[in-house]
Structure formats: structure tokens, C-alpha cells
Amino acid sequence: xxxxxxxxxxxxxxPICLGTMTFGEQNSQSDAFQQLDxxxxxxxxxxxxxxxxxxxxxxxxxxxxxxxxxNWLEKSGKREKIVLATKVSGPSRVNHIRDNMAxxxxxxxxxxxxxLRRLKTDYIDLYQVHWPQRNTNMFGxxxxxxxxxxxxxxxxxxxxxxxxxxxxxxxRYIGVxxxxxxxLMSYLRLADxxxxxxxxxxxxxxxxxxxxxxxGLSEVSHYEGVKLLAYSPMAFGILSGKYLNGARPKGARxxxxxxxxxxxxxxGIKATEAYVNLANEFGLDPxxxxxxxxxxxxxxxxxxxGATTMEQLKANIDSLDVTLSNELLQKIDEIAAVYSNPxx
Numbered sequence: 076x077x078x079x080x081x082x083x084x085x086x087x088x089x090p091i092c093l094g095t096m097t098f099g100e101q102n103s104q105s106d107a108f109q110q111l112d113x114x115x116x117x118x119x120x121x122x123x124x125x126x127x128x129x130x131x132x133x134x135x136x137x138x139x140x141x142x143x144x145x146n147w148l149e150k151s152g153k154r155e156k157i158v159l160a161t162k163v164s165g166p167s168r169v170n171h172i173r174d175n176m177a178x179x180x181x182x183x184x185x186x187x188x189x190x191l192r193r194l195k196t197d198y199i200d201l202y203q204v205h206w207p208q209r210n211t212n213m214f215g216x217x218x219x220x221x222x223x224x225x226x227x228x229x230x231x232x233x234x235x236x237x238x239x240x241x242x243x244x245x246x247r248y249i250g251v252x253x254x255x256x257x258x259l260m261s262y263l264r265l266a267d268x269x270x271x272x273x274x275x276x277x278x279x280x281x282x283x284x285x286x287x288x289x290x291g292l293s294e295v296s297h298y299e300g301v302k303l304l305a306y307s308p309m310a311f312g313i314l315s316g317k318y319l320n321g322a323r324p325k326g327a328r329x330x331x332x333x334x335x336x337x338x339x340x341x342x343g344i345k346a347t348e349a350y351v352n353l354a355n356e357f358g359l360d361p362x363x364x365x366x367x368x369x370x371x372x373x374x375x376x377x378x379x380x381g382a383t384t385m386e387q388l389k390a391n392i393d394s395l396d397v398t399l400s401n402e403l404l405q406k407i408d409e410i411a412a413v414y415s416n417p418x419x
């Protein structure tokens with residue numbers, strides 16, 4: 076396994092990260108333990124979670140994902156063998172975690188303490204802001220939203236609160252998620268100006284149906300050394316082709332939960348058909364082709380995969396053995412030119 080050192084940090088992470096948002100909903104604790112054990116055996120040392128998980132977010136299950144990971148850490152004694160990442164939730168998207176979900180001092184301090192308790196550890200390697208405080212383009216929102224009401228919490232206040240938990244030894248490094256070029260550059264500028272912790276990673280969606288990271292953020296990543304932790308590399312599993320022709324496999328995420336419609340646009344379905352046909356033409360599994368594409372991007376530090384079965388997990392990790400040829404990459408770009416970011 077070749078590990079990547081995140082710039083501006085001492086973190087060395089595997090090119091595949093085990094995403095865990097199914098733990099506590101689609102996966103039981105024994106499933107979670109099995110996945111974590113297997114991932115570690117295969118050399119995966121990077122585990123990503125969030126205080127909001129599992130997904131879909133619900134009051135009765137919130138925090139279970141972190142609890143399962145904490146129970147595994149306690150049982151296995153392997154805390155020092157993994158790079159552990161979690162996230163603090165922002166406002167608006169969920170309201171059941173705390174009374175006030177602002178990204179201010181009080182909420183960030185409470186959030187980290189609650190996560191540490193559930194995870195049964197005394198530090199987090201990478202602590203990420205799950206989504207911005209401000210109203211902006213995220214989770215597929217198009218067009219710049221109305222900005223008449225300004226956020227009551229500034230980026231500098233959020234960054235100062237994160238600095239507190241870093242100085243207290245509860246967090247080693249900080250990152251952002253679902254951010255824009257303006258947001259990321261603002262964090263970096265403020266950190267430099269006020270001698271505060273620098274953001275070392277950005278976790279945004281990136282896949283064959285959504286390559287918007289390449290516009291703006293990839294340039295920031297290149298010049299500022301903030302690598303991408305790519306989530307949804309298979310677009311909720313759509314790029315496997317299993318949902319084509321209206322199919323809804325039993326137990327699959329998009330069969331169980333109607334909320335996952337982001338990648339079912341008419342153009343997204345057509346693009347998926349084209350990518351699946353291309354994979355078949357080259358004798359590749361469509362899912363592994365989709366993952367290998369993300370694995371090979373120069374701005375990607377780690378590809379966050381998720382699985383509900385061990386078979387899926389093994390296949391996803393095996394994507395590291397797949398190298399896409401220049402001919403195939405050119406054909407992927409030809410499809411992307413016809414269906415340009417159909418599911419941002």
C-alpha cells in the first residue's frame with residue numbers, strides 16, 4: 076500500500092478511505108467490526124465518520140456510527156494504527172443534534188467532546204467542518220443563493236474555535252467539507268493572517284457524474300496544497316449500473332431511501348449508461364472503473380468508499396489494482412463533454 080502524506084501535516088493516509096455513514100443504519104455493529112478489521116488487513120488506515128451519521132440522519136440513530144467505531148477501537152486496541160477523521164455538523168441541514176447548530180465556540184467544543192466520548196479516544200486526527208455556516212452552493216444547489224441575511228457566525232470565529240480544540244490536544248489537524256473556492260481560500264487567508272491552524276484537506280463530492288471540483292477548487296488544491304478527500308466516488312452506487320432501466324435492487328441505498336435523488340437526473344442516467352457501456356467495452360467492472368478514475372486524479376489524496384456488504388468492500392478496495400489507460404481516459408472525457416457535470 077502506498078500512503079499519501081497530506082501537505083502541511085504529518086498525516087500519512089491510504090489512497091482508499093473507509094467511509095462509515097452506513098454504520099448504524101444499513102450495517103450492524105458486527106458488520107462494522109468486520110469491515111474495519113478487513114480494511115485494516117488490506118492496509119487501509121484512514122477512517123472517516125461524522126457526528127451526524129448514520130445517514131439518513133435521524134434523532135434515534137444519531138451518533139451510532141461513532142459509537143460503533145469507538146467500540147471497535149476499544150475492543151481491537153488499534154487506535155494508533157488508524158488516522159481517524161470526523162466532522163462537526165453545521166446549521167440548517169439537521170436540527171436534532173444540539174439546540175443551536177451554529178459553528179461557534181460553544182457548539183464546536185460540545186461537538187468535539189461528544190465525538191471523543193462516542194469514539195472512545197482522546198484525540199481526532201482530522202476534524203472537519205461538515206458544511207458551511209453560511210448559505211451557499213452545496214449538496215447540488217445551483218445558482219448563487221440569496222445573501223440578504225448574513226451569517227451570525229463568521230469564518231474567523233469558527234476558525235478560532237477550531238484553534239482552541241487543537242491547542243487543547245483534542246484535534247491534530249482541521250479540514251473542511253462541502254466547501255467552495257471562496258470558502259476554502261477565506262479559511263486559508265484567515266489562518267495565515269491570524270496565525271491559526273491551516274486547513275489541510277477538503278472533503279467534497281467527486282465522481283464521473285460530478286466533476287465540478289475541477290472548476291476552481293482543483294486550482295486552489297494545486298497551489299495551496301489542500302488535497303481532496305473525494306466522497307460519493309460512485310454517486311451513491313449509481314455508476315455501478317445497478318439502477319439502470321428503473322431497477323431498484325432490494326436493500327440498496329437508493330431503493331431504501333427516496334431522499335437520494337441527486338444522481339437520477341435525466342442527463343445523469345444517460346451519462347451513467349454511457350459510462351457503463353464504456354466499462355463493458357474495455358472489459359472492466361463499471362464500479363471499479365468509476366473508482367479507478369477517482370483514484371488516478373492528481374488532486375485526490377484519498378477516495379472515500381462505502382459498502383454495505385463485504386463483497387462490495389473487497390471490490391472497492393481492489394479498484395487500487397485497476398489502472399485506466401490513456402485511451403480509456405480520453406473516451407471518458409469524450410462522454411464528459413457530451414454530458415458535462417449532469418449531477419453537480
